[in-house]
Each structure stands twice: as structure tokens, then as C-alpha cells.
Amino acid sequence: MSELVAAEDVLLFVNAAVTATGQREFRSSAAEQQLSLAFLHEYVRVNYRPLYAACLALDINDHNAALVVEQLLRTPGEAGDGEGRLVAARLARMAPQRVYRLFRRLRQAGVNNRRTRAIVREWLAARPDPALDAVKYRPGVKAALRHAHVPAADAETGDFLFAPGRRVRYAHPTLEAYRRAHYEESALYGLPFSVAEGFAARHGVGREAFLERIAPRMTRLERLRTDRAAGTARTAGDLAGMPLTRLALSVLALPFAERAARREELTGALRAAARRAAGPHAGGWGRVAAVLDDSFSSSGSAVKRRRPLAVALGCHFLLEALAAPGAYTGLWTSGGTDPLLVRPYGPTPLGLRILDALDGGPDRLVIVSDGWDNAPPGLAGEVLRVWRSRLDPGRRTAAVHVNPVYDAGVFDVRRLGPSVPAVGIRDAEDLPALVEIAGFAEGRTGLTELRAYLDRRVADLLAAHEKGRTA
Structure with a gap:
């Protein structure tokens, strides 16, 4: 029991350290x-x-x-x-x-x-x-x-x-x-x-x-910031090679009319970034269903504008790349079907969307939300409890809740319930690694397994650092 408590304490800290930045949240x-x-x-x-x-x-x-x-x-x-x-x-x-x-x-x-x-x-x-x-x-x-x-x-x-x-x-x-x-x-x-x-x-x-004259000396991010301030459209060259979450933020900053007019270009850039982020995991997750939160709280705060929504958008395209071809279903809480035109609006009916997602019998269920289930309150946790205890006790479907918002009051990300592990997420491209950590958060492994995992990550970091020094 003491090892499980220690593992939970460390995982709680990891959730906070991945998600929180000390800035204002919603x-x-x-x-x-x-x-x-x-x-x-x-x-x-x-x-x-x-x-x-x-x-x-x-x-x-x-x-x-x-x-x-x-x-x-x-x-x-x-x-x-x-x-x-x-x-x-x-x-x-x-x-x-x-x-x-x-x-x-x-x-x-x-x-x-x-x-x-x-x-x-x-x-x-x-x-x-x-x-x-x-x-x-x-x-x-x-x-x-x-x-x-x-x-x-x-x-x-x-x-x-x-x-x-x-x-x-x-x-x-x-x-x-x-x-x-x-x-x-x-x-x-x-x-x-x-x-x-x-x-x-x-x-x-x-x-x-x-x-115009300083452009050759500017970094990609500096060009994007000045374009945003000036209201200038990003070119295909600016979007190419951008990290997935940063690209999603740039797309969401565009007016709806521009997103629709550049649909092919923006969708292609998001899918290319998602394929880069998926890496060797691409196509290996089988049938995947995702519940994605685009409620009003996904608007974030004045210093983190649309960050939760950008993470959800990035996860949508990343999960599409991770799933087997044609085996991905993405469900937005608003009921919208066009990911390129999402906006933060309305309540958070997570429970209803989870029911829709489970109806297809996916191999993996991924919920991307701040955890404030309010339409009606508590339905998501109850759905997951009954499903896990009565309908899928053998865990045929792997489920995880990734939360992009740190809840300062509970020193952790807000959870939907004990039936499904919750992990913090800041960048959508970290999703495959965080799903691996979620296995420890289910409470079935103790400190020994977690320590072994951390030792592997430390060894990888030190090896990469040494390689960079000698290169």
C-alpha cells in the first residue's frame, strides 16, 4: 500500500508538471x-x-x-x-x-x-x-x-x-x-x-x-507572431514543419472564412504534423474513438487563449494518424463534425458523447477534456463506472482521459472518476508517451514499475545528451 501511495504521489506531480505553467486558467x-x-x-x-x-x-x-x-x-x-x-x-x-x-x-x-x-x-x-x-x-x-x-x-x-x-x-x-x-x-x-x-x-x-528587410533574420515563430499581430495570413511555408499543437493554435487564430477558404492547405498541414508526431506508432492503435471537448471552457484564459481547444484539435488529427486506416471516430462535445471550424461554445455533455463513442466497440477510448462534465453533471463518471464494472470488466477497450488544464484546488488535473486513468497534457504530440504513463495511473502497478520506467527515460535522456556533446 505504501508503494501505491508513493506511485500516486509521483504521478500526481507528473500531471501537474506536464500541464501547469503558473499562469491563469479558465x-x-x-x-x-x-x-x-x-x-x-x-x-x-x-x-x-x-x-x-x-x-x-x-x-x-x-x-x-x-x-x-x-x-x-x-x-x-x-x-x-x-x-x-x-x-x-x-x-x-x-x-x-x-x-x-x-x-x-x-x-x-x-x-x-x-x-x-x-x-x-x-x-x-x-x-x-x-x-x-x-x-x-x-x-x-x-x-x-x-x-x-x-x-x-x-x-x-x-x-x-x-x-x-x-x-x-x-x-x-x-x-x-x-x-x-x-x-x-x-x-x-x-x-x-x-x-x-x-x-x-x-x-x-x-x-x-x-x-520586410529583417525577414531573413527572423525565426519561424517570430514570423508567426508578427503575422498574427498584423493580421497577415500564414503561408504554406510558415505552416510546414511546425509542431502540432502550435500549428493548431495558429489555425484556431484564423477567422472562420479563412479557415474554410484554405481548408485543403490547413488540413494537409495538420495531418502532416500529426504523422510526424505519431512516428513509429502510426496506424498501430487499432480502432480508436475520441471524445473531444470544445465547450466554452476550452477557450482557456487571457494568457492561454484557446490552448485547451488547440490541444483537442491536435489530438484529433494525431489520433487519426495513430488509428488503423479508416478506424478512427472523433466526437466533439458540441456535436460538430468539422474539426477545422471548431470554436469554444456551449456546455460539456461528456457523458452523452462517451456513450456514442463506446457504442462502436473501439479498441481505445481517448477523452480530451478539462473534466468539467456539466450536462448533466456527473454523467460521464457514472457511464464509465458502469461500463467498466458491468460491460467491460475484462478491459477489452483501453480508456484514458487526457486533461490539458491543471486544477489548482486539487493539486492535479480534474478526473472523471476512478474507472478511467487521467493524465495531464500540454502538447498534443506528447499523447503517445502520456498514454504509457496512464498505465501506472490505473493503480495496478506500484513504485517498482514506475521507478524502472523513470530509469529508462533517464538513461535515454543522458544518452541523447552525451551523443549531442560528442557530435
């Missing part, structure tokens, strides 16, 4: 989210530190990965074997701005032990272009170098950061472009987009002319 404020997460991190670190550290190898989001790293580095006296390697491997996968933000928090907290300095030094040494980082993330780079007592990568970068008036010119093109951009408009087009924006405003450059 039914809870940012403060509630942050307080709930802070308690969970402290509780799991104190009671299950090795498993807490091993969660860095799972698909938890970067917000929680940074919190885990911070907690581990703040408490060096409790450190276990291999923690430093695991932290370094996870930091190598994170966006640089998040890592620099983490280093600043460590500096503010006075965390400067030997292990922390070694991790900062190793991460900085692995950066592909230190001069670019010095321009783009200047405050973060300076804080990290000072805190870890690490010299700059080269003399030029050091002078740029700490003695900018020492050199008349720089040999590195990015550093030289930054120096010249203070008085020469043409030089700003050799800078990263986020830095060049400020110089363009200083020189009074028109927005349209600036975006």
Missing part, C-alpha cells in the same frame, strides 16, 4: 496556480527526491523543469548520485531565455555552490554562438558569468559585456552590427529580430519596411 488565477505548484514541488522533493529529479527526463514543460532544477540546486546537501548530469542534460534541451532566467533566480537566492557553478560553466561553454547570446540575452549572460565566476568565451565578448567602450570595432559581425546600429540604420538588419526592433524604433523606421 477557473483559477495565476496566484492559485503558483501556490499550488510551489506546494507540490516542495512535497515531492522532500519525500521522493530521486523520483523528483528523474521527472526531468519526462515530457514535463519547461516552466516546471526550471523549478525542479532550481529546487535541486538550492538543496545540495540532499543531492543524490547523477543529479548533476541529469540537470545538465535537461538544461541543454531548454530555451536559452528560460535558462538565463533560472540562473538569475539562483543568483538572487544566493545559490552559488560548486555544483551550481559547474553546471552554469558547462552550459555556457556549450552555447553555439556566445557573441549572439551576448547581444540577444545581455543581462542574463552578464549575470550568469558573474555569478559562476566564469570568464567570457573570448576577449571580444568579454569587452562587449563588461567594457563596451574599450574597442573601436569588433571582428565578430553580430557584435560589430550592434555597435554600428547605434548610429547607422543599415546595421540593425544584421542583428537578431528582438534586438533590431528597438533600434528600428530609435531610427524611426516604418514597421512595414522594417519587417
Whole structure:
């Protein structure tokens, strides 16, 4: 029993770490989210530190990965074997701005032990272009170098950061472009987009002319953000290669008329992204039925607009790719049949849609919802209980509830009932891995099996990190 409790505690934390970002949700404020997460991190670190550290190898989001790293580095006296390697491997996968933000928090907290300095030094040494980082993330780079007592990568970068008036010119093109951009408009087009924006405003450059000339220096996401702000349509080239959930968010941001006019292009892009996400699992799930929540609560919040609906849309196309050809049924709570035109509207009749989904006798049932079953309340849980206990006690149909919204009040994602395991999800492309974790959430396996699974994921992460270092 104690092992089952420990496994449940760790899985509860994994659900939170995958789903929650400390931001406002539809039914809870940012403060509630942050307080709930802070308690969970402290509780799991104190009671299950090795498993807490091993969660860095799972698909938890970067917000929680940074919190885990911070907690581990703040408490060096409790450190276990291999923690430093695991932290370094996870930091190598994170966006640089998040890592620099983490280093600043460590500096503010006075965390400067030997292990922390070694991790900062190793991460900085692995950066592909230190001069670019010095321009783009200047405050973060300076804080990290000072805190870890690490010299700059080269003399030029050091002078740029700490003695900018020492050199008349720089040999590195990015550093030289930054120096010249203070008085020469043409030089700003050799800078990263986020830095060049400020110089363009200083020189009074028109927005349209600036975006046209800086386009070659922009990343795909920067182009999408500026297109969204300007109301410009995304081109097929912009959509190609995008991750599934981000693509779904971009599609949902388009007006209905544009979605309908570009139906073939958008559907093709979503299916291509889903096939990439499915990978070796494509076509191997047999007959799949999905219940997808497009009720009003799927609109998310002001800071996470339409995120739950985008996850449901991404899961729809991913499950279509995972199912055997022609063996997928997707049912939206609104009753709509056109996934490209979904919108957050109406109540959440999950129970009725689950009945419709089970009527076809699928091999797998996947429910994508925030769990607020309200038409009528509680019907979904009762349907699943009766179905599991009376109609399918042999578990011919594998069922899982994936929830894209963290419920701060219960320190977990909201569940429909004990009959079906619930796991948190942030990105639709993580669905195959999360379904594997759901097997532990059913309560039929204990801590030993969960520990073995985490050990495999840790070994995979460390091997990938080592391969990247030697490549």
C-alpha cells in the first residue's frame, strides 16, 4: 500500500508538471496556480527526491523543469548520485531565455555552490554562438558569468559585456552590427529580430519596411507572431514543419472564412504534423474513438487563449494518424463534425458523447477534456463506472482521459472518476508517451514499475545528451 501511495504521489506531480505553467486558467488565477505548484514541488522533493529529479527526463514543460532544477540546486546537501548530469542534460534541451532566467533566480537566492557553478560553466561553454547570446540575452549572460565566476568565451565578448567602450570595432559581425546600429540604420538588419526592433524604433523606421528587410533574420515563430499581430495570413511555408499543437493554435487564430477558404492547405498541414508526431506508432492503435471537448471552457484564459481547444484539435488529427486506416471516430462535445471550424461554445455533455463513442466497440477510448462534465453533471463518471464494472470488466477497450488544464484546488488535473486513468497534457504530440504513463495511473502497478520506467527515460535522456556533446 505504501508503494501505491508513493506511485500516486509521483504521478500526481507528473500531471501537474506536464500541464501547469503558473499562469491563469479558465477557473483559477495565476496566484492559485503558483501556490499550488510551489506546494507540490516542495512535497515531492522532500519525500521522493530521486523520483523528483528523474521527472526531468519526462515530457514535463519547461516552466516546471526550471523549478525542479532550481529546487535541486538550492538543496545540495540532499543531492543524490547523477543529479548533476541529469540537470545538465535537461538544461541543454531548454530555451536559452528560460535558462538565463533560472540562473538569475539562483543568483538572487544566493545559490552559488560548486555544483551550481559547474553546471552554469558547462552550459555556457556549450552555447553555439556566445557573441549572439551576448547581444540577444545581455543581462542574463552578464549575470550568469558573474555569478559562476566564469570568464567570457573570448576577449571580444568579454569587452562587449563588461567594457563596451574599450574597442573601436569588433571582428565578430553580430557584435560589430550592434555597435554600428547605434548610429547607422543599415546595421540593425544584421542583428537578431528582438534586438533590431528597438533600434528600428530609435531610427524611426516604418514597421512595414522594417519587417520586410529583417525577414531573413527572423525565426519561424517570430514570423508567426508578427503575422498574427498584423493580421497577415500564414503561408504554406510558415505552416510546414511546425509542431502540432502550435500549428493548431495558429489555425484556431484564423477567422472562420479563412479557415474554410484554405481548408485543403490547413488540413494537409495538420495531418502532416500529426504523422510526424505519431512516428513509429502510426496506424498501430487499432480502432480508436475520441471524445473531444470544445465547450466554452476550452477557450482557456487571457494568457492561454484557446490552448485547451488547440490541444483537442491536435489530438484529433494525431489520433487519426495513430488509428488503423479508416478506424478512427472523433466526437466533439458540441456535436460538430468539422474539426477545422471548431470554436469554444456551449456546455460539456461528456457523458452523452462517451456513450456514442463506446457504442462502436473501439479498441481505445481517448477523452480530451478539462473534466468539467456539466450536462448533466456527473454523467460521464457514472457511464464509465458502469461500463467498466458491468460491460467491460475484462478491459477489452483501453480508456484514458487526457486533461490539458491543471486544477489548482486539487493539486492535479480534474478526473472523471476512478474507472478511467487521467493524465495531464500540454502538447498534443506528447499523447503517445502520456498514454504509457496512464498505465501506472490505473493503480495496478506500484513504485517498482514506475521507478524502472523513470530509469529508462533517464538513461535515454543522458544518452541523447552525451551523443549531442560528442557530435
